[in-house]
Amino acid sequence: MAATFFGEVVRAPCRAGTEDEEEEEEEGRRETPEDGEVRQQLARKREVRLLRRQAKTTLEVSLLEKYPCSKFIIAIGNNAVAFLSSFIMNSGVWEEVGCAKLWNEWCRTVDTTHLSPTEAFCVFYHLKSNPSVVLCQCSCYVAEDQQYQWLEKVFGSCPRKNMQVTILTCRHVTDYKTSESTSSLHTPFLKALKTQNAREPPCCSLLEQPNIVPGLPAAVLSYCQVWKISAILYLCYTDVMKLDLITAEAFKPVLSSRSLKGLVKNIPQSTEILKKLMTTNEIQSNIYT
Amino acid sequence: MFVPCGDSVPDLAGCTLLMPAVSVGNVGQLAIDLIISTLNMYKIGYFYTDCLVPMVGNNPYATAEENSTELSINAEVYASPSKKLVALQLRSIFIKYKSKSFCEKLLFWVKSSNCAKVVVLSSSHSYHRNDLQLRSTPFRYLLTPSMQKSVQNKIQSLNWEEMEKSPCIPEIDDSEFCVRIPGGGITKTLYDEGCSKEIPMVILLKFVSEGDNIPDALGLVEYLNEWLQIIKPCCDDPSASALPWKMPSSWRLLFGSGLPPALF
Numbered sequence: 001m002a003a004t005f006f007g008e009v010v011r012a013p014c015r016a017g018t019e020d021e022e023e024e025e026e027e028g029r030r031e032t033p034e035d036g037e038v039r040q041q042l043a044r045k046r047e048v049r050l051l052r053r054q055a056k057t058t059l060e061v062s063l064l065e066k067y068p069c070s071k072f073i074i075a076i077g078n079n080a081v082a083f084l085s086s087f088i089m090n091s092g093v094w095e096e097v098g099c100a101k102l103w104n105e106w107c108r109t110v111d112t113t114h115l116s117p118t119e120a121f122c123v124f125y126h127l128k129s130n131p132s133v134v135l136c137q138c139s140c141y142v143a144e145d146q147q148y149q150w151l152e153k154v155f156g157s158c159p160r161k162n163m164q165v166t167i168l169t170c171r172h173v174t175d176y177k178t179s180e181s182t183s184s185l186h187t188p189f190l191k192a193l194k195t196q197n198a199r200e201p202p203c204c205s206l207l208e209q210p211n212i213v214p215g216l217p218a219a220v221l222s223y224c225q226v227w228k229i230s231a232i233l234y235l236c237y238t239d240v241m242k243l244d245l246i247t248a249e250a251f252k253p254v255l256s257s258r259s260l261k262g263l264v265k266n267i268p269q270s271t272e273i274l275k276k277l278m279t280t281n282e283i284q285s286n287i288y289t
Numbered sequence: 290m291f292v293p294c295g296d297s298v299p300d301l302a303g304c305t306l307l308m309p310a311v312s313v314g315n316v317g318q319l320a321i322d323l324i325i326s327t328l329n330m331y332k333i334g335y336f337y338t339d340c341l342v343p344m345v346g347n348n349p350y351a352t353a354e355e356n357s358t359e360l361s362i363n364a365e366v367y368a369s370p371s372k373k374l375v376a377l378q379l380r381s382i383f384i385k386y387k388s389k390s391f392c393e394k395l396l397f398w399v400k401s402s403n404c405a406k407v408v409v410l411s412s413s414h415s416y417h418r419n420d421l422q423l424r425s426t427p428f429r430y431l432l433t434p435s436m437q438k439s440v441q442n443k444i445q446s447l448n449w450e451e452m453e454k455s456p457c458i459p460e461i462d463d464s465e466f467c468v469r470i471p472g473g474g475i476t477k478t479l480y481d482e483g484c485s486k487e488i489p490m491v492i493l494l495k496f497v498s499e500g501d502n503i504p505d506a507l508g509l510v511e512y513l514n515e516w517l518q519i520i521k522p523c524c525d526d527p528s529a530s531a532l533p534w535k536m537p538s539s540w541r542l543l544f545g546s547g548l549p550p551a552l553f
Contacts, residue, residue, distance in 0.1 A: 039386075145384050148339035177542040181549035193345055195360055196294075206358055210539040212346035214381075219343035222362040226292050226337045233345070 048102045048142075048149040062156025063098050064163075067126055069134040071259055073166045076216050078243050079236065080168035081139045083251040086274035091265035094125035094135065100150060106141035124154075133263065138216065147219040159227035164199065166259045167233040168251055169217045176237045177211050188238035188250040193221060199230040200258040207235060232257070245278045291366065291398050293334040299368065301375055302403040305517070308377040308395075310411035310479065313472035314497040317410035319506030320513070321378050326350050326537040327520060330367035330376055336398070338364060340391035342381040349539030357538075372519065375404070383475070392478045396486055406436065406489040408517075409479055410509055414472035415496040419455070422496065426450055428512045431468065431492040433483040440491065447515055452494070470494065503540070510534055 050059040059066060075084040100122035107121060121140030127133040142150050173187045192202035193213065207213070213221070217233055224231035234254050238247040249271070255264050264270065293299060307324060309317030324330070341363045351357035363381040368374070383391060399407055415427070429452040432441060454466040470476045476492055483490035493513055497505045514520060520533070 144342050145387075147343055176546070178546050179542065180547045182546050183549045183551075193347065193360060194358075207347060209347055209349060209351055209357065210541055210543075212344050212380075214342065214344045216343075218345045218362075221345045221360070222337075222343050225345070225360050225362055226335045 045103055046143070046146060048100055048146050048153050050153045051099050051101055053096065053099050059098055059153075062152065063124055063154045064134070064160065065156045065158070067097050067124075067131065067134055068160065069126070069163060070132040071164050071166070072134050072136070073259065074136040074138060074168070074220065076138045076167065076169040078139050079170050079238070079248045080251065081137045082243060082274060082277050083168065083248045084135065084137060086248075086277060087252075087255060087267070087270040088135065088260065088263050089125070089137075090270055090273050091263060093128040095128050096123060097126050097134070098124040100124075100138075100153065102140065102142065102146055102150070104141065104143040104146060106143070127263070142216045147216050150216065151219055151223050155223060159223070159229060161197075161228055163229055164259050165220065165224050165229060165231035166254070166257065167217050167220055167231065168236075168254065169213075169215075169233070170236045170238055170241065170247060171213070172241055173237045173239050175211075178208075185237075188236050188240075188247045190250055190253060191235045191237065193233045193235065195221065195225040195229065195231045197224075197228045197230050198232055200232065202232055202234075203253040203257050204234070232259075243278060245275060248274055248278075290337055290394070291334055291402075292337050294332055299333045301368075303405050304368075304373045304375045304402075306375045306377060306399060306402075306404045306407045307513075308407065308409055309379055310409055310474045310476040311379055311382055312412045312474040312476060312494075313414050314412050314499050314502035314505055316412035316495060316497055316502050316505045316509055318379060319502060320410045320509045321376055322349070322537050322540070323506055323510050323534045324374075324513075324519065325367050325376050325378060327533070327535040328369045328372065328374070330369045330374070332359075332361075332365055333368045333375075334366045335362060336364035336366060336377060336395070337362075338391060338394060340383055340387035340394070341379065342384055344381045346539075350537045352538065373405075374519070388475050389478060392475055392482050396479075396482055396488060399488060400486065406440070406491065407483070408513065409476060409490065409492045410513065411470070411473050411476040411492060411494040412497045412502075412505065412509075413470050413476075413494055415498045417469075417471045418496055419453075422453065427496040428508070429453075429494050429496075431480055431494075433480065433488060433490040435483075435487040436489045436491060440489075444491075444516060452492070501544075503536075503543075507534060 050063055051057070052059060064072070073084065073088070075081045122136065122138040125135045173182050173185060176182060176185070178185065190204040191207040192204050193207050194202055213233065213235060221231055221233050234251065236247060236250045238244065238250065240247050254260055255267070307321060309321045311318065344363045346361055348357055348359040348361055364377065364379050367376045367378065428450065430444060430449050431452045432444070452468055452470070455469050456464040457467045457469070458464040468477065468480065473494065476494065480490065480492055493509065495505055495509050495512070
């Protein structure tokens with residue numbers, strides 16, 4: 001509690017996140033069977049499911065158990081997805097092998113059994129010419145309580161040590177801690193984090209202390225670190241979180257990494273495709289037309 | 290579950306496990322950071338769990354370029370074999386409804402590793418203190434019944450204050466009295482489970498408010514040090530400055546980046 005200048009007493013927020021815990025304890029004591037039922041229903045609604053859209057079935061095993069791979073590349077967020085789409089997916093023939101379906105406050109997919117094309121926010125592909133390369137385009141928000149489920153459904157319980165994982169994502173530059181002001185930084189810029197067992201050197205400088213990364217990228221990287229899998233996370237700090245050409249292009253240095261080098265064919269052509277992708281989206285987002 | 294860094298599971302039998310509760314001011318976590326950093330403890334494994342919000346970053350205890358590129362996750366275990374100390378550091382908050390599950394998994398691991406005792410460093414909202422508490426030291430302790438008699442005697446000789454019981458439901462006059470730790474996160478759950486599962490456990494906490502909690506963390510580690518003597522004072526001169534607790538490099542920029550010059 002704290003007294004404000006005007007003499008009123010307000011409850012100061014607690015950064016250790018313990019407010020919920022106290023409520024939760026009390027809830028636990030007062031929870032009726034109906035409350036428990038509601039909670040279970042909500043948990044079921046929030047479950048992460050992996051589907052095979054063409055066959056309209058659910059995957060019984062984890063994705064990488066069904067489609068073992070030596071390279072797993074994942075883009076999380078619209079700019080990373082646009083980058084992979086233009087530079088990697090347009091340079092080869094990719095076949096969809098699965099799709100993650102989930103519901104949360106930000107990602108409100110409606111039907112529980114089928115997914116329409118516009119609702120396919122987290123799609124997995126493998127390269128037809130080399131099926132041991134698996135790619136994931138994830139543009140939906142995966143909530144905290146869904147991240148471990150997502151990991152289980154994708155990676156399963158038997159980690160494959162000889163896999164190389166590459167993660168691409170963006171964060172807002174105001175999350176970047178530095179002794180100078182963030183307004184003086186030249187955005188966008190790329191930083192990397194790698195696991196202990198990373199086999200390839202990063203294509204940019206490493207993320208300095210005390211910066212941290214949360215969310216699905218952190219969940220994937222943590223999994224790789226704990227189970228000794230080679231993985232690198234490329235993080236683009238930008239001041240534009242919506243789809244943006246300069247931000248997406250900031251991932252270009254990653255094309256020289258060992259994982260992605262063999263997958264990209266024609267960079268100028270891909271750059272043009274990326275520009276077209278941006279223009280299409282801009283027209284759609286103009287509320288005055 | 291505990292996953293070792295190396296190929297074999299380290300032997301923690303007879304060790305003292307130090308751990309924080311994620312609590313007001315993050316005091317327990319700051320205190321554990323100080324202990325790991327000062328004693329130069331090294332990482333022996335991860336406590337991989339789906340109960341904590343994921344996060345990653347580079348080595349928070351880096352002292353040089355060479356050791357700054359080791360990845361850290363949200364729950365890691367460090368050791369100082371010479372002092373028979375093991376420290377679990379938690380770096381993120383619990384996912385909703387998962388805190389009880391975490392306590393169960395943690396205490397299962399504690400029992401199966403045969404740790405001699407568990408010390409939980411925590412804190413509680415200072416605004417919840419009653420009049421007596423306001424006038425006394427801000428430090429409190431709690432012991433589970435299975436805590437060894439020798440530890441109980443030692444703590445009594447230090448003249449420490451035990452955490453007082455307060456009305457379970459403050460609004461009701463004839464409410465029962467119980468131990469309440471507002472703002473303490475899982476501290477109360479750990480204590481209750483420690484009692485029922487017969488785990489030798491000591492809770493050390495400080496009454497704090499949110500703000501710059503570094504001095505509170507320093508206070509808490511010195512309180513712990515009175516008992517465990519983790520580091521010995523360099524000399525007996527009472528006017529000498531406080532014990533040399535080393536702040537980790539990750540404590541830089543705790544309150545954000547630098548300010549834009551245009552602000553002034």
